[in-house]
Amino acid sequence: MDTIKIRAVTLEDNPELAQVLRDVLVEMGVPKIGTAYADIALDVMYETYSQSRKAYFVVEDAGKVIGGAGIAPLEDGDLNTCELQKMYFLAEARGKGIGLKMMNKCLDFAREQAFTRCYLETMPYMEAARKLYHKVGFKPLDSPMGNTGHHSCQEWMIKKL
Template sequence: MFYKDFVIRAWEPRDRQKAAAIIRNVLAEYGLSWEPSGADRDVLEVEASYTAVGGEFWVIEQQGQLVGTGAYYPVERGENAVEIRKMYLSPAARGQGLGKYLLQQLEKAIAQRGFQEIWIETASVLQEAVKLYESSGYQPARGVETLRCDRVYVKPVQR
């Protein structure tokens, strides 16, 4: 997939450390902790956490450099549901509509796979993410499962 001069592609094993670094750096930017043995373990174990369970993990490149990530995997809550995870963009990749485009592409991929609900957890301090999710039709829900998050949203899959 292409958006402006960005390439969105499937994660490959060679992306493991660079994708983790993007997420770790964005979390630090917002005062949130990197949890390699907790909430962020999935980034270090993409094959088991995403690929093996029917999810996908994407990376975003600009001029050959990784600048973002986005992923989803099936979850037990809700009706035939997935959770969108690890939507992070480096500062230089923000403010160009890429986040909205990425979210729309994730939603399309999820719909094509027949899922019915999308869940997203985030932290209030990630104001741009909160604004994006709310303006994209995600409704506040209950049941935050990740310690550093204080918001959870749900949206029915659009067909």
């Protein structure tokens, strides 16, 4: 674990990070349309998250990117609501408490940006992720919020910050 660190995304991370995120999405059986897989941002994560009130963090193990997660204002949402975005980890990163550390890093950033609620979208079969979301206080919603473009996501959650 001492070789694992969480840090802000850099321009140099873009190609490796895009591959990691797509690999995890394919592994999880996520549809390629209507989910993060189709997001243009996957190839330009540094540029996407270098804007106001946005941040993306990568998990690195001995110099290799093994996952990440980000916070951004919810598209077409109110000014007080952010979205937890693109939180995915390679198999080698799972089950080590990294998800909780990453979640806390993202939510701390959201609070620093004066967001009062955090929204997320997920799939019902992503059980480990859903367990983590519940553990940190996310509550289920009956319908989606904002305009994420992820019409294939079937579960929506919110947390007061």
